[in-house]
Amino acid sequence: MVLKSNTRRLGYLLGPTTLFLGIFFLGPLAVMFVYSFLEPGLYGGVEWNFYHWNYGRILGWADSEWEAFDPVYAEIFLRSVRIALTNVAITLVLCYPAALWVSGLSPRRQTLIVFLITLPFFVSMVVRLFAWVLILRPSGFLNSSLIGLGLISEPIDIIFTETAVLIGMAYILLPFMFLPIYASVEKLDRVLIDASSDLGGSPRQTFLRVTLPLTLPGIAAGSMLVFIPSLGNFIVPDILGGAKVLMIGNLVEQQFLSARNWPFGSALSVMIMIVMFLLILIYLRRVGRAGQNG
Amino acid sequence: MRCYELLNYLHRRMIVAIAVAIVSAGAVTFSLPAAAQGQLNIYNWGDYINPEVLTRFTEKTGIKVTLDTYGTNEEMLAKIQAGATGYDIVFPSVHMRDIMQKLGLLYDAKVNTLKGFENIDPVNKRSKVDPESSYCLPYAWGAVGIFYNKAEAGEIKTWDDFFALPDKGKKITMLDDLRETIGVALIKNGFSVNTTDSDELKQAQAWLLERKDKISAFSYDIVSLVQSGDVAAAHWYVGATLYTLQEPDKLGFVIPEEGATMYQEDICVLKTAPNKDSAIRFLEFYMQPEIAALNTVQQVNGTANKPARDLLSPELKANPNTNPSAEVIAKLQIFEDLGDDLRKYNSVWTKVRTAQ
Numbered sequence: 001m002v003l004k005s006n007t008r009r010l011g012y013l014l015g016p017t018t019l020f021l022g023i024f025f026l027g028p029l030a031v032m033f034v035y036s037f038l039e040p041g042l043y044g045g046v047e048w049n050f051y052h053w054n055y056g057r058i059l060g061w062a063d064s065e066w067e068a069f070d071p072v073y074a075e076i077f078l079r080s081v082r083i084a085l086t087n088v089a090i091t092l093v094l095c096y097p098a099a100l101w102v103s104g105l106s107p108r109r110q111t112l113i114v115f116l117i118t119l120p121f122f123v124s125m126v127v128r129l130f131a132w133v134l135i136l137r138p139s140g141f142l143n144s145s146l147i148g149l150g151l152i153s154e155p156i157d158i159i160f161t162e163t164a165v166l167i168g169m170a171y172i173l174l175p176f177m178f179l180p181i182y183a184s185v186e187k188l189d190r191v192l193i194d195a196s197s198d199l200g201g202s203p204r205q206t207f208l209r210v211t212l213p214l215t216l217p218g219i220a221a222g223s224m225l226v227f228i229p230s231l232g233n234f235i236v237p238d239i240l241g242g243a244k245v246l247m248i249g250n251l252v253e254q255q256f257l258s259a260r261n262w263p264f265g266s267a268l269s270v271m272i273m274i275v276m277f278l279l280i281l282i283y284l285r286r287v288g289r290a291g292q293n294g
Numbered sequence: 295m296r297c298y299e300l301l302n303y304l305h306r307r308m309i310v311a312i313a314v315a316i317v318s319a320g321a322v323t324f325s326l327p328a329a330a331q332g333q334l335n336i337y338n339w340g341d342y343i344n345p346e347v348l349t350r351f352t353e354k355t356g357i358k359v360t361l362d363t364y365g366t367n368e369e370m371l372a373k374i375q376a377g378a379t380g381y382d383i384v385f386p387s388v389h390m391r392d393i394m395q396k397l398g399l400l401y402d403a404k405v406n407t408l409k410g411f412e413n414i415d416p417v418n419k420r421s422k423v424d425p426e427s428s429y430c431l432p433y434a435w436g437a438v439g440i441f442y443n444k445a446e447a448g449e450i451k452t453w454d455d456f457f458a459l460p461d462k463g464k465k466i467t468m469l470d471d472l473r474e475t476i477g478v479a480l481i482k483n484g485f486s487v488n489t490t491d492s493d494e495l496k497q498a499q500a501w502l503l504e505r506k507d508k509i510s511a512f513s514y515d516i517v518s519l520v521q522s523g524d525v526a527a528a529h530w531y532v533g534a535t536l537y538t539l540q541e542p543d544k545l546g547f548v549i550p551e552e553g554a555t556m557y558q559e560d561i562c563v564l565k566t567a568p569n570k571d572s573a574i575r576f577l578e579f580y581m582q583p584e585i586a587a588l589n590t591v592q593q594v595n596g597t598a599n600k601p602a603r604d605l606l607s608p609e610l611k612a613n614p615n616t617n618p619s620a621e622v623i624a625k626l627q628i629f630e631d632l633g634d635d636l637r638k639y640n641s642v643w644t645k646v647r648t649a650q
Binding site: 066072 | 510
């Protein structure tokens, strides 16, 4: 009886969420999937004819005057993956030591720091990115500080480069790397580390064979959470990259607005989602296996 | 345990964030206050009408006004097409109003029979689909030229001057708009900005690619960077006159000698407008020269209202950018709807933006 009422209660609790996600998350995805196989309408929208050329343009079998295959789309995709991976590496290098340090502080301080890390979410992302334009421009804060300190004599060219995009992305997504790593470092059993050194392990060995494997799930989760939004981001390349560093997100945006080609934009999105889905699958398998071993 | 709780929490958060993004992008059925007596719902570009005009309209007629804004023609079209209702009037560019009329989104307000239409300069009846301005009222127009910082860029007269700046270590930017930026390349190569000839477009593409390294950014948001001198010169709208009048010694705007593009927006009543009477009263109100002048002084662009031009300050009247000579006007090209051929421009634009 108890079990039954629990199941029912679970149903009540999950029902609204499931319904909400079903309508507002899966619904639009289904629309996008269907649109990706339709003919583009002249002024946006779709014509209800089956049209495989949207995928042909990306994957290689379209060669008419209107719908030509162009390797440029694959190139943009690879570039986006490269930028997203670089961003994962940057945020990981910044967050891992920080998380180790924070986990050694008193609980009150830890709470304070976690709060501080989430603080920027209270301000609109676009506003924060424009603040970075002011910091990175030639006469901005960064360059005038460096010149004032005598470290450089000429302003460095950062604004409107890939470096600026990477700075902006790392800044925006840092919390998504920090929080999962912090969570896994924080629950790390310190006794194991002591045991390792008692048994003669050097700090290096202890780190590589105890700390790192135990915090791997946090690293994996953080990497996913940073990689996915980096890949699809189009605001950072627009504002800090001066729209010169074209990423896949910009391409999709361009299709839906200025190009008025909704089906092609949908096809691009579906391709991104397939890649993401495969990545998540690999991730779940790996983490699942690690969990079993642990 | 805590790790997984947090992970679950984060996953949920992410899914919710994505859902929220999709919902807000997909939430296209707007419900504005329905047809009430004395109501007018305006859907306009951001900062594209003097608020004083709307205040005076309400004072005079008792009609309450709401104002929503958009950033691009395409954004507005996408919303209206997707079924956004409740808006009475929109301010599309001429080529976009032609598209909207073809799509049956506009109401025939018989604008040319309304009181005050005699004030409208026939030159501004630019629509191909509606040459007699029966559907829409010509609103405002202006050139798209070069906005520059005099200390950094010196005197700029031509597109060649503009593209010479990067060789002197100065930054230039162009608009993040495929028609505008490809348009400059077409003008420099002596073609129409509405060409659909693939070879001409290829030449324009090659011309832009040669200059890609010189262009620091494709962006609309450069006013503060030109003011600070971080960007020496930018491809921008005549609306920059607002800033050049404030700091005439520091900032300048020029319509390049080789020619430039121009824009014009019209005021149109939507077929789905709940308050068509209010909309028509607004059109008549706006055709009064003193009201059009009131708007032009604040917007510092060109007005379609002929007598309104006489009411402007001598300073604005003599401004070669907001009130160009006939000779300069003859060198300005306006965009037309390209239909399917827009795809050619889109492919050029993708190539230009991806080139390393």
